[in-house]
Structures are given as C-alpha cells and as structure tokens.
Amino acid sequence: MTTTYDPSEPKYYDEVDLREELGRVFELCHGCRxxxxxxxxxxxxxxxxxxKDQQHADLSPAEQDAVVDACFGCKICYVKCPYIPPHEWALDFPRLMLRAQAVRTANHQRDLRTRATDQVLARTDVVGSLNQSLSSLVNPIVSRPNTPIRRVMEQVVGISSQRLLPTYSKVRFSRWFKDRLPRFIPKPRAEAAIFPTCFIEYMAPEIGADVTTVFESQDIVCSLPEGVKCCGAPWLHQGNVDEFTRQARSNLERLDEVVRQGKDIIVSQPTCAYVIKRDYPVYVPGEQADRVAQHTFDPSEYLMVQLRKDRSMNLGSVTTDEEVVFHAACHTQAQNVGLKGRDLLKKLGVKVRVVAKCSGIDGTWGYRSENGAASKRMSAALADQIAKTKATTIVGDCHLANTAIDEELGVRVEHPVSLARRLMGLEIQPPLKGK
Known part of the structure; x- marks a missing residue:
C-alpha cells in the first residue's frame, strides 16, 4: 500500500493500491467523525x-466511489483534521479524492457525457473568449435557470440547469487595463502583477479594475503578466493530471519571469490562488513553483502585508453604523492566511460579521448536473445564515460563491476590495462598460 498523494509516485495510478489507501483513510475518518x-x-x-457492523473492509468499490463523488474539494476537512502530515497517519483527504479522480481518468472510467462536461468546464479560455464576444446573447441564457435552453444544455453537456451561472462582461479586464491611464507613481511602494485568471478576465473585470485602482492609490505599481492562461483548476479537479501539469508549467514559466523582475503576483479568485500556492508545487515541483507560490497573494492579503511593512501607508477611514457580512469562502480559509478581506474592511472602520459556510460551488463541482441538487441545498443553507444577519451589504472573495449567494438572495455581492474602493472614494478610469 502506498500512503501517497504525490502524482510522481509510481503507484499513484494503481487502482488496487488506491483502494487499499481509501480503506485505510476511511477507517480512520469513521473512527474520528x-x-x-x-x-x-x-x-x-x-x-x-x-x-456493515463497522466493517470498513466490506465497502465495495462502488460505495467507495460514492464517497469520492460527494467530495467537492472545499479543503476544510484538511484545515480541521488533527491527523494531517507530519502526523504518522498522514491523512490528506482532499488529495486522496484528487488521486481517485486521476485514477478514473487514467483508466478511462469516465463516460462520454462526463467527458463532455469536463471539456466544457475545463477549456475556460476558449469558452470565456467565445462567450465574452457574444455576451449580449449568452448572458440572458446563463442568468436564467430552468429555461428550456438550459435544460437542453444540461442534457447535452451536463451543466446544471438549476444554477445561476456567472455572466460575461462586454470588455475583458486585460483590454480595460491597457486602455486605462496609469497613475504616475514617482516612488513605488511595491510592484504587483495582476494575474486575472479566467474569472476576472472574462466575467468580472470590475474586480480587477477595483484592485488596480486601490493598489495604485497606495503607490503600488500594477502590471499584467504576459501569456498566462487559466490556472488549470478544472483539469485538476476532474483528474486530468496531464492537462493540468501542461497548463501549470506554461503559467509557471511566465509567472516566474514576473517574480524575477521583483514583482509579486496578485490573484483575486481564492480557488485559483490556492492552486498556484499549493497545487503547482505538488504537480510541478521545483524551485520555480516554490518561488511563484511564495510571491502569490490574494489582493486583500497583499494590502495587509504592505500595511504591516509600512506604517505610513494610509487607506483612510469611514464612519458607518452599517454591519457588513463577509462570506469566508472555503478556498480562502484553506490557504491558512487568515480572513484578510475582513481585516481590510475593519482597517477602514467597517463593522464586519463573518459567515463561514460553503456555497456548494467549489470550483466547478456545483455546476455539474449530477451535483445540482446537493449544491443548491448547500447554497440555500448559506443564504439562510446570511439572511438571519439582516445585513444589506454582503462581500466575499469568491466570485463563484458570490454568484450563488446572489442566486439565493437576489442581492449583488461584492469583492471586499471593491467595497473598499468605493469607501475610499476612488473612481475607476476609464469606467467599465456594463454586462
């Protein structure tokens, strides 16, 4: 038996070995609960x-697979688990689930419809570029669940008809960035390369524009890394290690060039940031991946780092009695850097209440048709917890989780840096076109 979640291990794709490791981990998890x-x-x-009268060894492969299928990769069990490495039991439940998906893919155990869903969800730059160019036609479709066309989509490509999907912007973030007039900064505090990933590039460029505007107001010079693509998370989460590592290597080459120029990398989507910080060093190990991971930050995290470095840095302050709800997304928590979006708003003088509950999206898991009902149940539970706060302003780091909250409550959820930008009285130049 190989207690490993290292894809370079020879037995990583051995299904017999995997089944033994699933049995070992399941026995420990059942005993802990x-x-x-x-x-x-x-x-x-x-x-x-x-x-089965507590007989862990009696679980069939189908029953083991049912446990794997129910995991949506939130990583919270790893954060809470008392038996993670360096403990002698070396539990890493999320990476074991990724290994199980990788074995399925390597052994061609995914049916045709599942593979079609994989392709649609993983080719984010192709799909994003096309949908962005056709946003006036696409947005009415993706923003209306349970329509006939969405039900056809579900049957053909396996994207849940029940879920509100993120809409696409009329202008890419990279286009806005190149068209803007940068603020002249004679004495830069730091230099940051904003890696938009597919979410900010095609769907939510306003978040990237808000980050750029706030950073430049604090004398942080902003740039874009050239030639980067989607972080590759959808390939990884569906078990396609070859495609993920190919994407990761390509991005690492370009991101490492940025780091060697003395710049830090800013990633505004928690899932993408987690992949770069934690998964790239595992699947493409080496100095390059480690160096990039060490210089990758969430935007709120980066602002708080700069505030600690330079006490003269001043974001200003506001006086308000309104309490803001901050949704602590799972992949924000999994990075173990603290809730820096909350801390940023508190630094501005905002009263913040934290709600830490999963949205049921987690990358692309919640958009797959087979997971739609379970995903909706989790989103509804999160929305119910937020609704009990009576707050009218809700913020969160994760664009996908924010979309799920909007779907349940009908309230637009902002990124914490976007709210900070408004509170600081800063204007985006040039203004972004609507969706």
Missing part, C-alpha cells in the same frame, strides 16, 4: 460503514 457536518462524503461514508 469530526468532519460529519462538512461535505456529504463523510455522512455517506459513515452510513455505509454503520450498516
């Missing part, structure tokens, strides 16, 4: 074992 209220993987596992 601390994660009973996270994703559906754990209650599914516990119910299977409980009905």
């Amino acid at each position: 601390m994660c009973f209220n996270y994703c559906d993987s754990f209650p599914t596992l516990f119910n299977f074992v409980d009905t």
Whole structure:
C-alpha cells in the first residue's frame, strides 16, 4: 500500500493500491467523525460503514466511489483534521479524492457525457473568449435557470440547469487595463502583477479594475503578466493530471519571469490562488513553483502585508453604523492566511460579521448536473445564515460563491476590495462598460 498523494509516485495510478489507501483513510475518518457536518462524503461514508457492523473492509468499490463523488474539494476537512502530515497517519483527504479522480481518468472510467462536461468546464479560455464576444446573447441564457435552453444544455453537456451561472462582461479586464491611464507613481511602494485568471478576465473585470485602482492609490505599481492562461483548476479537479501539469508549467514559466523582475503576483479568485500556492508545487515541483507560490497573494492579503511593512501607508477611514457580512469562502480559509478581506474592511472602520459556510460551488463541482441538487441545498443553507444577519451589504472573495449567494438572495455581492474602493472614494478610469 502506498500512503501517497504525490502524482510522481509510481503507484499513484494503481487502482488496487488506491483502494487499499481509501480503506485505510476511511477507517480512520469513521473512527474520528469530526468532519460529519462538512461535505456529504463523510455522512455517506459513515452510513455505509454503520450498516456493515463497522466493517470498513466490506465497502465495495462502488460505495467507495460514492464517497469520492460527494467530495467537492472545499479543503476544510484538511484545515480541521488533527491527523494531517507530519502526523504518522498522514491523512490528506482532499488529495486522496484528487488521486481517485486521476485514477478514473487514467483508466478511462469516465463516460462520454462526463467527458463532455469536463471539456466544457475545463477549456475556460476558449469558452470565456467565445462567450465574452457574444455576451449580449449568452448572458440572458446563463442568468436564467430552468429555461428550456438550459435544460437542453444540461442534457447535452451536463451543466446544471438549476444554477445561476456567472455572466460575461462586454470588455475583458486585460483590454480595460491597457486602455486605462496609469497613475504616475514617482516612488513605488511595491510592484504587483495582476494575474486575472479566467474569472476576472472574462466575467468580472470590475474586480480587477477595483484592485488596480486601490493598489495604485497606495503607490503600488500594477502590471499584467504576459501569456498566462487559466490556472488549470478544472483539469485538476476532474483528474486530468496531464492537462493540468501542461497548463501549470506554461503559467509557471511566465509567472516566474514576473517574480524575477521583483514583482509579486496578485490573484483575486481564492480557488485559483490556492492552486498556484499549493497545487503547482505538488504537480510541478521545483524551485520555480516554490518561488511563484511564495510571491502569490490574494489582493486583500497583499494590502495587509504592505500595511504591516509600512506604517505610513494610509487607506483612510469611514464612519458607518452599517454591519457588513463577509462570506469566508472555503478556498480562502484553506490557504491558512487568515480572513484578510475582513481585516481590510475593519482597517477602514467597517463593522464586519463573518459567515463561514460553503456555497456548494467549489470550483466547478456545483455546476455539474449530477451535483445540482446537493449544491443548491448547500447554497440555500448559506443564504439562510446570511439572511438571519439582516445585513444589506454582503462581500466575499469568491466570485463563484458570490454568484450563488446572489442566486439565493437576489442581492449583488461584492469583492471586499471593491467595497473598499468605493469607501475610499476612488473612481475607476476609464469606467467599465456594463454586462
């Protein structure tokens, strides 16, 4: 048996070895049960074992696969688990689930419709570029769940008809960035390269514009890394390690050039930031991946780092009695850097209440048709918790989670830096066109 989640390990793709490791981990998780209220993987596992008189070895491959399918990769179990490395039991449940998906893909165990869904969700730059150019036609479709055309999409490519999908902007972030008139900064505090990934580039360029505007107001020179693509997360999460590592290597070459120029990398989507910080060094190990990971930051995290470095830095302050709800997205928590979006708003004088509950999206898991009902159940539970706060202003780091909250509550959710930009009285130049 190989207790490994390292894709370079010779037995990583050995299904017999994988099944033994699933049995070992499932026995330990069943004995602990601390994660009973996270994703559906754990209650599914516990119910299977409980009905077999506690005989963990009696789980069939199909039952093991049901546990794998219920995992949406939020990573919170790893954050909370007392048995992660360097503990002798070396549990890493999320990476074991990724290994299981990789074995399925390598052994061609995914059906035709699932592979079609994989392609649609993973080719984010192709799909994003096309949908952005046709945004006036695409947006009415993706923003209206349960329509006939969405049900046809679900049947053909497996994208849930129940979910509100993020809409596309009329202008790319990179186009706005190149068209803007940069603020003249005679004495830069720092230099940052904004890696927009597919979300900011095609769907939410306003977040990138807000980050750029706030950074430049604080004498942080901003630039764009050339030639980068999607971080590759969808390939990884569906188990296509070859495509993921190809994408990661390409991005690392370009991002490392940026770091060697003395710049830090800013990533505004928590899933993408997690992939660059934690997954690139695992799947493309070496000095390059480590160097890029060490210089990659969430925008709020980066501002708080600069505030600690330079006490003369002044964001200003506001006086307000309104309480803002900050949604702590799972992949923000999984980075173990703290809730810096919350801290940034508190630094400005905003009263912040934190709601930490999964949105049920987690990368692309919640958009797959087979996960639609479970995803909606989790989004509804999150929305119910937010609604109880009676807050009218909601912020969150994750654009996908924010879209799910909007779907449930009908309230536009902002990125914390976007709210900070408005509170600081800064204007985006040039203004972004609407969607």
